[in-house]
Amino acid sequence: MNMNKVKILPPEIVAKIAAGEVVERPASVLKELVENSIDAHATSIEVTLKGAGKTLIQIKDNGTGIGKDDLAALFNRHATSKISTLDNLYEIMSLGFRGEALYSIGAISDITLRGKTKEQEHGWELHLRGNERLSQKPFPMATGTEIEVRELFFNTPARRKFLKSNSSEFNAMLDSVIPYTLLYPRIRFLLTHDEKKIIDLPETAHQLERIGNALHLEPRHMIEEKRGFEGMSVHLVLGDINIQRSRRDMQFIFVNNRPVQNKSISFHLNDMYRRLLSPGVHPFFCVFITIAASEVDVNVHPTKREVKIKNESQITLTLRHFSEELIMAKSKAKQFKKSIFSIPEQEQAPAPEGYSFQTENFAALKASLIHAQPAFSAGETGLSFESQPLSFKNENSLKEKLTQSHYIGNLMSKYLLFETNDSLLVVDQHAAHERINFERLKAQVEKGRIEIQRLLTPVLVKLSHQEIEGWEENKEVIEKMGFDCSLFDKETLAIHAHPRLISQPEKSIQNLLAGDSLDKLDMQTLARLACKSSVTSRYALKKEEAEYHRKQLLLCESPFTCPHGRPTVIEISDDTLEKEFLRK
Template identity: 30%
Template sequence: MSRIRSLPTELVNQIAAGEVIERPASVVKELVENSLDAGARRVEVDIEEGGARLIRVRDDGSGIEADDLPLAIAAHATSKIASFEDLERVATLGFRGEALPSIASVSRFALTSRQAGADSAFRIEVDGGRVREQRPAQHASGTSIEVRDLFYNLPARRKFLRAERTEFNHVDDLVRSIALAREDVEFRLSHNGKVVRLYKASRDQADTSQRISEVLGAEFLGNSMRIGQEGAGMRLHGWVGLPTASRSQADQQYFHVNGRLVRDRVVAHAVRQAYADVLFHGRHPAFVLFLEMDPLGVDVNVHPAKTEVRFRESRLVHDFLYRSLHEALADTRAGSSLQSAAQGADAQHLAASVPSALQSGLRLGVGEPLADYAALLGRSPGSVPSGPMPDNAMYGLAQDADGGQIPPLGFAIAQLHGIFVLAQNAHGLILVDMHAAHERITYERLKASHDGEGIRAQMLLVPQMIAVSEREATVVEENAESFEELGFDIARGGLQSITVRRVPGLLASGDIQQLVRDVIADLATHGSSRRVEEARNDLLSTMACHGSVRANRRLSLPEMDALLREMEATERSAQCNHGRPTWVQLTLAELDKLFLRGR
């Protein structure tokens, strides 16, 4: 081998570019983040030929002092950190000081900037790493950066660029994700001289909703709920998609940590577990979430492109995310989206059309047991609904003409083909999948019963010896208390073996070895495991499916109404155990449209 030598600065920057700059979207990311760090309130991104020919980012931020322009394109020079303490508490999007010199080393680069109050702007150019002398220029307060002919001096890298439309789509996706995180900033994106996106800065909640609709479509807002949770020194807020609005791919998942868009396996695992009980297999939830926490608790310096982070207390973050989302999804009760039920004319129209005897009987029956439905469920008459019914104010019930209450799901009027319950509420027609709805009610009741009893363990007649790796055996040894809480009695039997003597009773007939291995993997990766709970829930879900009313079972009106009332009171009842919707609403306006009324 040849002697060790220092690499030329230009080559060092090109190597760094290989880590930071993957495609034009990578350049846009670094430049826009610098604009936001500079306090910009307006950012314009101009792209030509997907970014291969030109990337221009212009902002109205604080600008760069003329004497600092050479440093801005020097390796590892930055105004954002000055000490190791600063590095531990990074509060800016950019901070490494390698983006601009890396970009400049693989393009024809120009930076023009002017500080507020300065007599003029100054411009400095770099051609493939060769710096030219800076000179005065015309420019408003702020900064413009032009990146032309990306990878022109690295033909092999340039060949890896995709078609123009593909590269621009990556840029478009990036700008949209940043626009979601910074609603207070105006963004404009142009391609080949044509404005493609224009996101105005938000001034109030209405503007914020408008931006969400522009970025993700009006369907997202209509099929999601806003959440806000605080705890353990963290705050989680944003929008999570309803389980019934899941997607075939994870293309609408945006998670930001202190304003930084990241991909993190701790986050992905927590979200997946939170949705596990309400999402159909193979489907993906949509969400736009923001996690705010002490910068000291998250390391953003683990990846050159800063797309990954490492949480110092990953188990705490995981549990907070899971609990927050799990509780939010628990509120997806059937009819919950109708809690602001219409008053006045619509309610009077409903009251007038429902038989008076049925109205009065149900008015008295809200919260009271119905013997027929109790028999249907195999329960004592006094247990339907289970526990005291919540106050009517919880549902936002409408008033009929006589002062009676109209529940969100209304009153049953018929049964269709022994499968669907038809009901009429203040908004129009409700259709309920009878079996799916009852399956969720039964399932939630079974879970509540078993949660109240705790995990019942069962001793194995013959202890099972399982061969594991030395690392896995150590995990078992170090997490003996966690295994005990999950209903296991497991001990290390040797350097690469463990012995299982007791398991959760409900799961004793299952694949014990696979379950134990899965729990070990979770504890090693995330510090906690819900494998036992998930396996138990799978079993309870099957039991609920077999124990629910089947198709072609004729129900009386009181039985159907009791089913509606239980749906309104049961957590997650907007979807069945497999993630399918249990009910739909057809408004009077939608019905009128079907029959061309009013035209």
């Protein structure tokens, strides 16, 4: 009997394991190939995809090219032209450094590689399948590199099975390319998918222009500044409050020209914006950090996504202060888009103080922002009470109380106040409105009889590449929900009609397009998405309207939570008040 349990794995299996770490999905292949073209100083990168990269990923660049002899050497693990000693690992300024990517991709696909350096008269083509060389022959071409990856994961069926739908794989591919387009405005990027041109970005010297073009955002809604700090320089491009995303899909962090993820930086920037944007909407930002290469360790993750920064907490804090100062000092007044229906314009409440940023005075602005915080914040007022989750019994007694209560007024155009015998009921007008609309929309959708509001002039919504793709894919479901939309141009959707119950159709559409395929969702979830933040939040209701809201809310199946789980009504009992005033 053979007692040796430890075996050395054969090289083919080692290759597949390594490939599994670097190449998770088509998006990771594309990312590696784009990085290689950038490292080769290309000024033009053309990507052609078929079947979300499952069928074909092709890239053509006009960089330095790969010489005939190097072509063959490439498909050995750790073949790289970029570093040669270990010390270099910490001085890495190129995107690639491991000599692992092409080897890994080659192990699990059918790959054709063509390269020509400027010294060579013609190019060479190498064809491999599962890292087995099938042919090498001369090929006429201009200086540069062309790579075609077909049949990804053909020899690792388990991986192939785990690939998601074409739309989510394709979205991931876009997500992996877009950061590089922001980083390198001087490189021309072209990307087509199934014969459709998706990205077409001409070379430009202006980074803001590129960012605007690539993300379909208006440069006038961006604030930019560069500043040097001890041992670091930072370039910030921050969206002002006009850019509001329903997902965190437009937040980019770069360290030494490398797109990275960093939880701490991301947390602080989002946290800072929380004082400016309503809950549930997310800002746009790009942070470009340059620090000494010795201060970063890029070799911590197989796909190089995460970067460890030695002095992370200090750097994060510096960044937070810098961005706070920038956004407060330069942000422009929020341009409230008037809602097209439901509340007549003249009745709309003015924007609350603290939302208008005309002043240049940072300190005054900060102070006004603090006052714009919710009134019952425990820390500020010393008042603390708990709104307990509702049990069935409580729900019935609350229903009773709300039915019999008297309306006593509204607070800050946000809350409706009702008095009962022994308590104060505070209704969150926005949450209540969402609940009412959600239940009505759900009922209409289920019956297939949605009340439609036709628009005289369409509402135009700028969408990202991913959202446009999402719309194409989910058109039918969206139409079923009562929307009538068409593509206005390649980045703008025109809404011609929408469900009457929704007052902000553009938000609705963005919420619907924020996730994966809609056809997997039930009607209730769809209605919930469509309703989210789609009612006007601040508006001083008249007494009759407040009473009407109360009645409608009481008719709901679940009157005391909004469709997204927040309470619609809280009760502050006499008891709580007595305690707070130290009467008890």
